[in-house]
Each structure stands twice: as structure tokens, then as C-alpha cells.
Amino acid sequence: MLDRPTVTAPALDEPFRRGPAKPDLMTVEDAKALDVQTMADLFKDHINPGQFHFMKLLGFNKVKVESAEGMYYIDQNGRKILDFFGGFGSLAFGHNHPRILAARQRFQDEKRHEIAIAFLSQYAAALARNLAACSPGDLDMVVLGSSGSEAMEAAVKVAERASGRKNCKIVHAENSFHGKTKGVLSLTDSPLYQGEFKLVGNTYKVPFGDLEALTNAVRSDPDIGVVVLETVQGGGGIIGAPTAYWQGVRALCDKHNVLWVADEVQCGYGRTGRFYAFEHHGVVPDVTALAKSLGAGKAAVGAMIARRAVYMKAYGTPKTAMIHAQATFGGIGEACVTAIEGLNVLYDDDLIGNADAVGAHLLARLNEIKSRYPSIIKDVRGQGLMVGLEFHDFSRTLPLALRPMVAILDEKLKGSLSGFIGALLLRDYDVLVAFTEYNRNVIRLEPPMICGEEHVDQFCDALDALLARGIVSIVKDFVKSQMN
Ligand SMILES: Cc1ncc(COP(=O)(O)O)c(C=O)c1O
Numbered sequence: 001m002l003d004r005p006t007v008t009a010p011a012l013d014e015p016f017r018r019g020p021a022k023p024d025l026m027t028v029e030d031a032k033a034l035d036v037q038t039m040a041d042l043f044k045d046h047i048n049p050g051q052f053h054f055m056k057l058l059g060f061n062k063v064k065v066e067s068a069e070g071m072y073y074i075d076q077n078g079r080k081i082l083d084f085f086g087g088f089g090s091l092a093f094g095h096n097h098p099r100i101l102a103a104r105q106r107f108q109d110e111k112r113h114e115i116a117i118a119f120l121s122q123y124a125a126a127l128a129r130n131l132a133a134c135s136p137g138d139l140d141m142v143v144l145g146s147s148g149s150e151a152m153e154a155a156v157k158v159a160e161r162a163s164g165r166k167n168c169k170i171v172h173a174e175n176s177f178h179g180k181t182k183g184v185l186s187l188t189d190s191p192l193y194q195g196e197f198k199l200v201g202n203t204y205k206v207p208f209g210d211l212e213a214l215t216n217a218v219r220s221d222p223d224i225g226v227v228v229l230e231t232v233q234g235g236g237g238i239i240g241a242p243t244a245y246w247q248g249v250r251a252l253c254d255k256h257n258v259l260w261v262a263d264e265v266q267c268g269y270g271r272t273g274r275f276y277a278f279e280h281h282g283v284v285p286d287v288t289a290l291a292k293s294l295g296a297g298k299a300a301v302g303a304m305i306a307r308r309a310v311y312m313k314a315y316g317t318p319k320t321a322m323i324h325a326q327a328t329f330g331g332i333g334e335a336c337v338t339a340i341e342g343l344n345v346l347y348d349d350d351l352i353g354n355a356d357a358v359g360a361h362l363l364a365r366l367n368e369i370k371s372r373y374p375s376i377i378k379d380v381r382g383q384g385l386m387v388g389l390e391f392h393d394f395s396r397t398l399p400l401a402l403r404p405m406v407a408i409l410d411e412k413l414k415g416s417l418s419g420f421i422g423a424l425l426l427r428d429y430d431v432l433v434a435f436t437e438y439n440r441n442v443i444r445l446e447p448p449m450i451c452g453e454e455h456v457d458q459f460c461d462a463l464d465a466l467l468a469r470g471i472v473s474i475v476k477d478f479v480k481s482q483m484n
Helices: 028-033 036-046 049-057 098-109 122-134 148-162 211-220 243-255 277-281 308-315 333-348 351-372 400-407 417-429 453-468 471-483
Strands: 065-069 072-075 080-083 139-145 169-173 203-206 224-230 259-263 287-290 302-307 377-383 386-391 442-445
Touching (some): 122 302, 139 308, 148 224, 148 259, 148 287, 148 308, 169 211, 203 211, 211 224, 224 243, 243 277, 333 351, 351 377, 351 386, 351 453, 386 417, 400 471, 417 442
Parallel strands (some): 169 203, 224 259, 259 287
Antiparallel strands (some): 065 072, 072 080, 139 302, 386 442
């Protein structure tokens, strides 16, 4: 913990200063040079001691990333860690893509302006125009922000206003994740995250992918004016829905004058093999949202994109224009330039086509591995480079002798192989994977979209070798790692 500065009168020979004395601050060089232990102590003292507990369980606390390039992190020991986590879909271009770095460097060298509140921004204007060009139909109007939650807040607000209902109710899905800011938290189906907070009370929950339930809800309550759905549920464990469902959602919303908001924060930006995942189904929502890879792995950028008519109904007059205009950092210069260059690289390098092709290779290899370990792997699913690997819950199948060992572990890990496998993939095979919010048996694979078949093979060979050790050895190894 910090030693707080004690306030003492300046010595007579100290130079006079008007402001407070400089506190004991670390410099950038100090930050870069922190050792793993000090970094961990500072995280516990000043960020989130409880979260550190989980990072320790997974062995993430032992890694200090010194640099990152392409598909790999490089740690303090020069170890190359293959990134199949991909920042939950935030790293389409991998780490430090040279064209993204160069665009940012040029922007800095030319001393361009950042904050776009007083004057118009050429960068925000061009990014909004590019997003409209990438979006089907008349999804033309853009609100820029700096996170997925902010983009989703803007999406829900524009839809609510344009719905024309005074007491507009909003439908969302079971196991949904739309962010943690107070508004969209009300649409995020997690008792843990919602906790004790006072939420927005106008929401209505239906099972994901169940058109009948959605139809019944919309028919039963004319105040329902907005339906908010992830096109592929990420936090729910990589869950999609068939084309018939999405076409039914579109038809239902049209019939009842309800607006459909498609949350594409995680599944959008080409990850599933189309720019938007809803494009697989031949439908266009009224409002959508992007974030994560929109910032090309270097900037925090989120965007709401609405159909022009919807936007104009909500904010189209001088009187209503400022109800939800961009926040201070919405459309900030270097972030916009980063996103503009990102969109150009995405198409120049055909990363969407690559996600489609390499994703098919990943699914094929995982299905082959599943066929050899049917008692361990329950399901392989997904599209493009958004893939879920679900393990069987082993709490009841584990040999009796091992159960007491597992019982001492954290509640979150019991019965869940994904934590054990994730931890050992990192420790023994230099591979990083992600977990899911609501289904502890699912590993989420969202590698950068620059991923090649050779990276898929590296990952799959590692998984194969780990599974070949058998459940008993995996559990024993993991439990042993917790004793050290
Ligand atoms: C589908 C979806 N919507 C919204 C969000 C919130 O994005 P952020 O964490 O940038 O606020 C996320 C984040 O994981 C997400 O997956």
C-alpha cells in the first residue's frame, strides 16, 4: 500500500511553489520495470483483490507480458504464449498490427487534434461514414463511444425513444450479456452482476432462440417496444439461433411496430465470417452495436449504428439532437483514426474470409478431437472464429478417491474442467484461452482473425496432448499446482 505523503511545512531553502508538492508517483519507466510480485501486490492493493484470487487459480498471476505481437504474448521469461483468448474478440488484428501502429504514429507525428466537442471532427465523420458503408440497409446513423456498454446504452436509448411508447418495455434474453453500466445491466441476465442494484424496471425476459415465447410476450403487452438480443450469445457460452428464428424476430417486430436491437459487440466485426453475424440470416435489425475489435486492439472504440428513420425519430430535430449526443471521448481523434485504418485492413487483408476458412478448420479439428474424447468433450459449436468448447460436468463422474481433492477448491471450479484445462494449457503448452460468464463448462475461443491454420494446429495439438493425459491426471496436476 501507498505511504501517504505527510504534509510538512517547506524548508526555507525549498523553491516556492503555488501548487501541492508532487506525491510519490511512479513513472512510465517504473511501471514497465515492475516485477511480477510487485505488480500483483499493487493489483491487490489498488484494483481488485477478489479478482486476483481467480487469476491466481488459473496461474495468470505468474505472467508479466513484456510485449505482444501478432498471435503471441511474450512474457518476462521470453515465453511465447499463443493467444486464443483474443481479448473476448477485441483483437481481430492480433497484437500491434504494423498498419495500425503506423496510422497512429502518423497521427501523433502530425500533431492532429483529439477532442471533438467544439469543432467537427474529420476523423469521427469518416469513421461514421465507413461504418455506414459496412452496414446493410439504411443502418446509417452512428453514435461513437469508448466501450461496448456505452454503445449498447446508446442503442437501447435510441430504440426506446423511437418506439414511441411512453412506458416502453424492453425484452431481453435469458443468459444475455449486454454490459455492466446501470442501464444495460438491467438487460444482462446475471443475478451476480445485477446483485443488489436498483435496476431499470421496464424489462421482460424470454428464453433465447424461442420465437414462441417472444411472440407471446410481444402480443401480450403493447408497451413492449424494444427487443434486445445478442446475435450469438458470448457470455452464455457461444449460443446461436437458426435463421428461422431471426427471420421470425424481424417479422414479429415489423408486425407489432417493435424495434429490434442486435448486440454485435462480441460477435460482430467479421468474427463469424460476415461483418455482422445477423447477415448470415438475411435480416437487418433496426439498431446494432459494435465495440471490441472496432478499436483494432489499440484504442477503446464503441459504436451504435441505427437505421436513419429510427435515429431521426429519436433525435432528428434541433430540440431533440442533444438528448443523446456523443460523450466527451466519443469520436476522439486517434481512436477514430485507429478504427478507420482497422476497417481498411479488415477488408484489404480479407480477414473476414480468413475467419470463415480458418474457423472451419478449427471446428473440424475440434470435432475430430471430440470424437476421440467423448467422455470429456460434450459439444463443439460456433461459426468462424467464435467457437465454444463445452466439457462434461465431471462432479459426479470423477473417481471417488479424487473428490475430496476437488472439494477443497473454489466453488467456481467444482465440476468444471474448463478452469483446469485453461490453467494447464497455459502452464504446460503456452496457450491462453477464455472462459464464459454463465457456463463454467465452456471454453471460449476467439483468436485474432489473422489466425492461420498453423496456429489452429498449435492450439489443437496442445489440447489433444493435454486431454491424452486423462481426467485423473489433469485434476491431480491442477490441484497440485494450487498447493505451490
Ligand atoms: C455482447 C456484449 N455486449 C456488450 C458488452 C460490453 O462491452 P464492454 O465490456 O466494452 O463495456 C460485451 C462485453 O463483453 C459483450 O460481450
